[in-house]
Amino acid sequence: xxxxxxxxxxxxxxxxxxxxxxxxxxxxxxAHPALPGEEFAEPAELDRKHRLLSAFQAVVExxxxxxxxxxxxxxxxxxxxxxxxDRTEVLRPDAMIVATGVREQAIPFPGxxxxxxxxxxxxxxxxKAQRVLPGRNAVVAGCGPLPLVVAAQMLRAGGRVAAVAxxxxxxxxxxxxxxxxxGRSILLEGLRYERTVRRAGVPELMGYxxxxxxxxxxxxxxxxxxxxxxxRVVPGTERRIACDLLAINYGFVANSELVAMSGAEMRRDxxxxxxxxxxxxxxxxxxxxxxxxxxGAGLRGxxxxxxxxxxxGAAASLSPTAVDGAALRAExxxxxxxxxxxxxxxxxxxxxxxxxxxxxxxVTDDTIVCRCENVHSSEIREALESGHRSLNALKRNxxxxxxxxxxxxxxxxxxxxxxxxxxxxxxxxxTPRPMVRPVPFAAIARQxxxxxx
Amino acid sequence: xxxxxxxxxEGRSIAAREGQSVAAALIAAGERCLRIDEAGNPKGAVCGIxxxxxxRCSIDGVPDIRACMTPVRPGMIVRRQRGLDGCNDR
Numbered sequence: 001x002x003x004x005x006x007x008x009x010x011x012x013x014x015x016x017x018x019x020x021x022x023x024x025x026x027x028x029x030x031a032h033p034a035l036p037g038e039e040f041a042e043p044a045e046l047d048r049k050h051r052l053l054s055a056f057q058a059v060v061e062x063x064x065x066x067x068x069x070x071x072x073x074x075x076x077x078x079x080x081x082x083x084x085x086d087r088t089e090v091l092r093p094d095a096m097i098v099a100t101g102v103r104e105q106a107i108p109f110p111g112x113x114x115x116x117x118x119x120x121x122x123x124x125x126x127x128k129a130q131r132v133l134p135g136r137n138a139v140v141a142g143c144g145p146l147p148l149v150v151a152a153q154m155l156r157a158g159g160r161v162a163a164v165a166x167x168x169x170x171x172x173x174x175x176x177x178x179x180x181x182x183g184r185s186i187l188l189e190g191l192r193y194e195r196t197v198r199r200a201g202v203p204e205l206m207g208y209x210x211x212x213x214x215x216x217x218x219x220x221x222x223x224x225x226x227x228x229x230x231x232r233v234v235p236g237t238e239r240r241i242a243c244d245l246l247a248i249n250y251g252f253v254a255n256s257e258l259v260a261m262s263g264a265e266m267r268r269d270x271x272x273x274x275x276x277x278x279x280x281x282x283x284x285x286x287x288x289x290x291x292x293x294x295x296g297a298g299l300r301g302x303x304x305x306x307x308x309x310x311x312x313g314a315a316a317s318l319s320p321t322a323v324d325g326a327a328l329r330a331e332x333x334x335x336x337x338x339x340x341x342x343x344x345x346x347x348x349x350x351x352x353x354x355x356x357x358x359x360x361x362x363v364t365d366d367t368i369v370c371r372c373e374n375v376h377s378s379e380i381r382e383a384l385e386s387g388h389r390s391l392n393a394l395k396r397n398x399x400x401x402x403x404x405x406x407x408x409x410x411x412x413x414x415x416x417x418x419x420x421x422x423x424x425x426x427x428x429x430x431t432p433r434p435m436v437r438p439v440p441f442a443a444i445a446r447q448x449x450x451x452x453x
Numbered sequence: 454x455x456x457x458x459x460x461x462x463e464g465r466s467i468a469a470r471e472g473q474s475v476a477a478a479l480i481a482a483g484e485r486c487l488r489i490d491e492a493g494n495p496k497g498a499v500c501g502i503x504x505x506x507x508x509r510c511s512i513d514g515v516p517d518i519r520a521c522m523t524p525v526r527p528g529m530i531v532r533r534q535r536g537l538d539g540c541n542d543r
Contacts, residue, residue, distance in 0.1 A: 019503065021524070026502060032472025032524070034456055103504050115485035115497025122501025122521075130477035134501075217495045218485040244485075255504075371499075371507065374492045404506035404517075409499070438506070438517070 001025075001056040002309025003097050003293055003316065008059045010317040015064040015091065017071055017082055023056050024049070026101060026121065027302045029129040037131035040156035042189040052306060073434035074098075076263040078289060083439045088447040095289045095316040098259040098277075099309065100296040102252035105273075105412045107359065108367045108377070110212050112248075116219025120150045120249035133159045135245020139222050141165040141210050142249035144352045145190055150247055152193035155200045162241050164197060165208035165224050167250070167359070168352065176348035183345025186303070209362060211238065213246060222246050231361030251353045253412050254296050257432035262290045266429060272299060272353050273412050275429045281336075282323055283312030291316050299353075300346050307339035360420045363413065370410040372403020380414060384421045391415060391430035401430050404438060458527040469525040476501070476508050476520035479531070487520055489535045510534060514542025 001023055007014040024030040028049040069084040080091040104119040120142060123134040137160045140151040151161045173180060180187055205224060211233060212223040226237040253274025260266050264285035265278045276298055283291040293312035294305035311332055315323045322328060365378035379398045388397045400414055401407030407430055419425040460469045462479055469478040476498045486495040487508050498508040498521050508520040511532040516539025532540040
């Protein structure tokens, strides 16, 4: 949104291709106007959301805004292929900003495919945009700040939270005192969520993870246990908790398939995994005309993303010489400084998302890792032992990453399992190929037919 | 569109509100299993935002539609896909 606003401000013709039905992305996801109820977020966050959405709404008439549209391929020649409804289209812009954000990650465990086990952000999305409780009696598990926020919001919405299992304490943030000071207002919001959870008397289990989800056709209970840094369950700590929702989040990786497909040079995020485009301060990738902004260019949170969008939107609107000139830096000085301040706070947050590689020992042989193709951890281990080390080779041999989700749910786990087994993370992404999203064949056929006529 | 109406899931009438996704209406009604996969595993909504495709159902006779990304409409008929049977009425 911020990039589009800036592009319009600088007189560009801007097209926004949005997978969602209305603006907001994931963090600022809006409910349909007809739905009653409220969002249980902190007032300061809601203020930020409404401010940005209003600013976007003020210029949306001047933007070619495509809702429920999906880019399924980009090519090094600058073509963008998108699907909208039952049609496809090819665009050839002068510049492309990829702001595709991040997706959630889990550490798979036996039973995690049972209905009722959801990503925590997905559960949050049901709460905030759909105004329904994702479950009556929840257990929330993971690392970083999100599980606590989701637990708090569920409680505020009238749900019950039986336990919050946190892999490591958020007190690790205290190791970054300067960073915390810079982000003290956000920290206060976080503390208010923590207070909601504490006052409700929800047990917070430090160092605990789900080791088994239990149920027949749906989730009925979860077994939690404490683990050491090597991913070994501490004997005698297992406890079983009845629940109809297990909301999990163990971090985020970038949705970087499109920017990789454009030919941009990629690098691995050493802290939390996944692949990111190599970019400069203005979001420029190694491919002229291709930019990356927001969390998709590096997990840094909503506040950084908004500043980043403005900066990258400006750069995408100008010629490369203008971008490198001192004038632009002076013009954007305030936004650049704000971005740096927010980035500083994020150092403390990122530290809570680091997982020791040994934790992946939790993924037992009988655990399904690739859900789409039902590939078990044992099959991946055997393929690794046979010398298939790259994500492409694993895909060819055991089908992981070949299903409907295109590896979005499993690739981070597979890369981590490979690193645990071989001592080295795979150096390359699984090669992204069109289509990165399923597209109805009829839509492609229609495009070909129209082109032929 | 009326603000409240009914949809059907596996023959059962489900309350829905304008603006909800199919997944939200089903979850609010206590449904979790939206699909049985080829290995016989029950599946439901996981990511909630359209990237995992686990919640795909047959909607009004069209298979493989994501419940979490599709808004409800009055009289919508939602069915569980079982294995490779997509309940395709086309």
